[in-house]
Amino acid sequence: MSDIQKLADGVRTGNIRSLAKAIxxxxxxxxxxxxxxxxxxxxxxxxxxxxxxxxxxxVPGVGKSTFIEALGMNLLQQGYKVAILAVDPSSQLSGxxxxxxxxxxxxxxxxxxxxxxxxxxxxxxxxVARKTxxxxxxxxxAGYNIIIVETVGVGQSEIAVAAMVDFFLLLQLANAGDExxxxxxxxxxxxxAILINKAEGENRPRAELARQxxxxxxxxxxxxxxxxQVPALLCSALHHQGIDEVWNLILDxxxxxxxxxxxxxxxxxxxxxxxxxxVMDNLKDLFLQDKNVAAMIDQVQTGVSNGTTPPSxxxxxxxEAFKRN
Amino acid sequence: MSDIQKLADGVRTGNIRSLAKAIxxxxxxxxxxxxxxxxxxxxxxxxxxxxxxxxxxxVPGVGKSTFIEALGMNLLQQGYKVAILAVDPSSQLSGxxxxxxxxxxxxxxxxxxxxxxxxxxxxxxxxVARKTxxxxxxxxxAGYNIIIVETVGVGQSEIAVAAMVDFFLLLQLANAGDExxxxxxxxxxxxxAILINKAEGENRPRAELARQxxxxxxxxxxxxxxxxQVPALLCSALHHQGIDEVWNLILDxxxxxxxxxxxxxxxxxxxxxxxxxxVMDNLKDLFLQDKNVAAMIDQVQTGVSNGTTPPSxxxxxxxEAFKRN
Numbered sequence: 001m002s003d004i005q006k007l008a009d010g011v012r013t014g015n016i017r018s019l020a021k022a023i024x025x026x027x028x029x030x031x032x033x034x035x036x037x038x039x040x041x042x043x044x045x046x047x048x049x050x051x052x053x054x055x056x057x058x059v060p061g062v063g064k065s066t067f068i069e070a071l072g073m074n075l076l077q078q079g080y081k082v083a084i085l086a087v088d089p090s091s092q093l094s095g096x097x098x099x100x101x102x103x104x105x106x107x108x109x110x111x112x113x114x115x116x117x118x119x120x121x122x123x124x125x126x127x128v129a130r131k132t133x134x135x136x137x138x139x140x141x142a143g144y145n146i147i148i149v150e151t152v153g154v155g156q157s158e159i160a161v162a163a164m165v166d167f168f169l170l171l172q173l174a175n176a177g178d179e180x181x182x183x184x185x186x187x188x189x190x191x192x193a194i195l196i197n198k199a200e201g202e203n204r205p206r207a208e209l210a211r212q213x214x215x216x217x218x219x220x221x222x223x224x225x226x227x228x229q230v231p232a233l234l235c236s237a238l239h240h241q242g243i244d245e246v247w248n249l250i251l252d253x254x255x256x257x258x259x260x261x262x263x264x265x266x267x268x269x270x271x272x273x274x275x276x277x278x279v280m281d282n283l284k285d286l287f288l289q290d291k292n293v294a295a296m297i298d299q300v301q302t303g304v305s306n307g308t309t310p311p312s313x314x315x316x317x318x319x320e321a322f323k324r325n
Numbered sequence: 326m327s328d329i330q331k332l333a334d335g336v337r338t339g340n341i342r343s344l345a346k347a348i349x350x351x352x353x354x355x356x357x358x359x360x361x362x363x364x365x366x367x368x369x370x371x372x373x374x375x376x377x378x379x380x381x382x383x384v385p386g387v388g389k390s391t392f393i394e395a396l397g398m399n400l401l402q403q404g405y406k407v408a409i410l411a412v413d414p415s416s417q418l419s420g421x422x423x424x425x426x427x428x429x430x431x432x433x434x435x436x437x438x439x440x441x442x443x444x445x446x447x448x449x450x451x452x453v454a455r456k457t458x459x460x461x462x463x464x465x466x467a468g469y470n471i472i473i474v475e476t477v478g479v480g481q482s483e484i485a486v487a488a489m490v491d492f493f494l495l496l497q498l499a500n501a502g503d504e505x506x507x508x509x510x511x512x513x514x515x516x517x518a519i520l521i522n523k524a525e526g527e528n529r530p531r532a533e534l535a536r537q538x539x540x541x542x543x544x545x546x547x548x549x550x551x552x553x554q555v556p557a558l559l560c561s562a563l564h565h566q567g568i569d570e571v572w573n574l575i576l577d578x579x580x581x582x583x584x585x586x587x588x589x590x591x592x593x594x595x596x597x598x599x600x601x602x603x604v605m606d607n608l609k610d611l612f613l614q615d616k617n618v619a620a621m622i623d624q625v626q627t628g629v630s631n632g633t634t635p636p637s638x639x640x641x642x643x644x645e646a647f648k649r650n
Contacts, residue, residue, distance in 0.1 A: 034641075041635040049632055130637060137635070183545055186514060217542040220508055268630045275629050278640035283608045286648075304600050305593045307374060310366040310462070312455060315603035316359075323611075 004036050008043040014081075014143045019115070026134045027120045041134060047141035049267070052254055054146065055161040057187070058171030059153040063197045065104040067171060067237035068148055072108045074243050075146050081113045083144035085135055087151045087161050088119035089128045115144060126281055129160040133274065136164065153187070162190040163270055166263065167250050170194050174203065174210035189221060191230060193249055199234035199242070207234050227260050228253060292321035329361055333368040339406075339468045344440070351459045352445045366459060372466035374592070377579055379471065380486040382512070383496030384478040388522045390429040392496060392562035393473055397433045399568050400471050406438045408469035410460055412476045412486050413444035414453045440469060451606055454485040458599065461489065478512070487515040488595055491588065492575050495519050499528065499535035514546060516555060518574055524559035524567070532559050552585050553578060617646035 001009075007025070010018025022044075025037050058064050072082045084105070108114045120131040136147050149165055151157040162168045170191040172183070188194075194214050199207035214232035223229055233249065235242030257263040287293055300318055303309030326334075332350070335343025347369075350362050383389050397407045409430070433439040445456040461472050474490055476482040487493045495516040497508070513519075519539050524532035539557035548554055558574065560567030582588040612618055625643055628634030 038635070038638045038641065042638060045632060045635050134635065134637065183547065186511070188546065189511060189514075213541065214545065216538065217545045220539065220542045221513065222508065268632075271629045271632070271636050272626060275626075275636035275639045275643075278637060279612070279643055280605060280609065282640065282644050283612060283647075284605065286644075287604070287608060301597060301600075304596045307370060307593075307596070310363070310370050310459065311596050311600035312459065312603060313363045313366060314600045315607065316363065318600075318604055319607050319611075322608075 004039050005043065008040055008141075011044060011138060011142050012047055016115070019138060019142045022138050023117060023135050026138065027131050037134075041137065044138060044141040048137040049140060051140045051145045051147050052167070052250065053136065053149065053165040054250060055149050055151070055158075055165035055168040056171065057151050057153050057158045057161065057168070058197075062153070062171045062173050063237050064150055064171060067195075067197060067235070067243075068150060069105045069108050070237045070240050070243045071247065072105070072114055072148070073111075074240075074247060076108075076111055076113050080146045081115075081144045082108075082146045082148065083115040083117070083136070083139035084108070084148045084150065085117050085132050085139070086119035087125075087129055087132045087149060087157050089123055089125045089157060090152070115139060115142075125156055125160055126277070129157070129164070130278070133164045158187050159190065163273065166257070166266070167192045167253050169246070169250075172196050172210070172214070173198055174207040188217070189224060192228065192253060193230060193246075194218070194232040195242075195246060196232065196234050197237055200236035200239055204234075225257075225262070227256050227262070287318075287322055290322050290325055292324055293318055296321055329364050330368065333365055333466075336369060336463055336467050337372055341440070344463060344467045347463050348442065348460050351463065352456050362459075366462065369463060369466040373462040374465060376465045376470045376472050377492070377575065378461065378474065378490040379575060380474050380476070380483075380490035380493040381496065382476045382478050382483045382486065382493070383522075387478070387496045387498050388562050389475055389496060392520075392522060392560070392568075393475060394430045394433050395562045395565050395568045396572065397430070397439055397473070398436075399565075399572060401433075401436055401438050405471045406440075406469045407433070407471045407473065408440040408442070408461070408464035409433070409473045409475065410442050410457050410464070411444035412450075412454055412457045412474060412482050414448055414450045414482060415477070440464060440467075450481055450485055451602070454482070454489070455603070458489045483512050484515065488598065491582070491591070492517045492578050494571070494575075497521050497535070497539070498523055499532040513543070514549060517553065517578060518555060518571075519543070519557040520567075520571060521557065521559050522562055525561035525564055529559075550582075550587070552581050552587070612643075612647055615647050615650055617649055618643055621646055 007018055007022055011022050022040060025033055025040060028034075028037065056064060056068060068084060072084065075082050105116060109116055117135060120128050120135075122128045122131070132149060136149065139147055147165075149161050151161045153170075158168075168190055170183070170187060170193070172194055174196055196207045196211050196214070199211075211232045211234055218230050218232065231249065233242065233245060235246060237243070254263065257266065288297070297318065300309065300314045304311050304314045332343055332347055336347050347365060350358055350365060353359075353362065381389060381393060393409060397409065400407050430441060434441055442460060445453050445460075447453045447456070457474060461474065464472055472490075474486050476486045478495075483493075493516055495508070495512060495518070497519055499521055508519075521532045521536050521539070524536075536557045536559055543555050543557065556574065558567065558570060560571060562568070579588065582591065613622070622643065625634060625639045629636050629639045
């Protein structure tokens, strides 16, 4: 039996050391490891998929860790195995802004059936997201049936996370002033639910007002799915209030999607979209590294930018240069 | 002087026949014409750009034609030359759902300083959008200093139009019932203003209520530009009410963007984005037409879709097949 087969077997039995080693292989930047990584994924893919994949986002300070810990402990008590992953392309620069250490989720970190993995390093979102996506498959093969993917509410990482999960939850706060905390462009429309955290004590009435305002705003958008009206909910992660409601909502969503035959088809679409994203990224690299293209790209881009070359003419010239090779 | 030089000169003097002939050349699907079309664009590009480009969208029945006619007549009276173009990839199939004939804008159609051009034929959005974008440049070279690009509020055409204009206006209605007319996914976030039409007679209070609701919803989204809070306005295109306010708003927007040095830079970014879109579309075609890729693509896609091949492994195999040529 090859080393990779042994590693795959270890992952399948739920051995934590094997899982950690497998993830390290997937995350490796050494090109010599990529064949083994592909082979490992090939072997474990049939064992993956039996899970609910939940994306969670929100700006720093919204209480993501507290919420994930509350939800995670709740799920462990119900007998689930929970893996918590992260997508944060800035973590390398900032020294690990999320999930950099396990002390943020003290209780979960002590549980045998919880697996916490910080964001893979890298400043390139595509690369970071690929690694997290494949780590998710490894965790599923290891028996984790709830996968939580956390991301920070800045940049494009939310779009990347939404593209790898079944359900995307946006955490928000009711701000101190009258103004609500603005939702970032594009995010309201990928959320399957909006959850207003810290709805506790004297903050509760303000949170309820915010909830109504978000719900009104959500009604102005055509639903992204005909079978799901995106709701706005309240919770207090600190006081473990509203956690069951969120979980029941997720179960309701999953049941609805399965009933409408959209659960598996969404995953299939995510997988093919992901393949095409990687193909196109690589094609672009090939194109930019082409000698003929590289020799003229600066001049052509400048021409387009300063309005002396029509974009269609510029594209044609570059493509002809590429085809000459 | 070559025929193309003569045609370019004709366009520059504002000759309508030359402009129509030039547009026909740009729209031609005959590959033999593409060299001439590129040469014409090259010659006229330095004369283009001196305009305000306005995108207008809204579902059928919202009153786009009536509004464009009202705004257009207003602009003609102020001495502007107005070109009205369209992006509608479905027009070929539906027999011209928008701007298929000039009778929709009877008054404008009779004016010497208004130029109305229906959507180019084609079911492929990229191709239709390219032709409209280049027709816009020809119209500018012919002296039209207001370009209105109309599109229907279905499909992805709004995103394509927003990518070619300075200002994007979304027309909405206050619905008969309590429910507001939902705004399509992604569109609220590309709009620079929302205009509620048919705010007239007994419909006026409902329209004002809708306006407030949209304005509240817009406040929940972080503005796409720090220097512009997207407003919601009322108008009655039928009774020519609120048209001046819309025009003043557009002038205000243009002045603000110019003051912030964002007017030209946005156009530069649109031009380079456009070039890259065309390059990537063509690269994808090259890839799909590659013999090695074509021989395995179905099998690989099926493997990804049914969960037996990891997307990263599939992408790698396809790229290796492509590179073998």
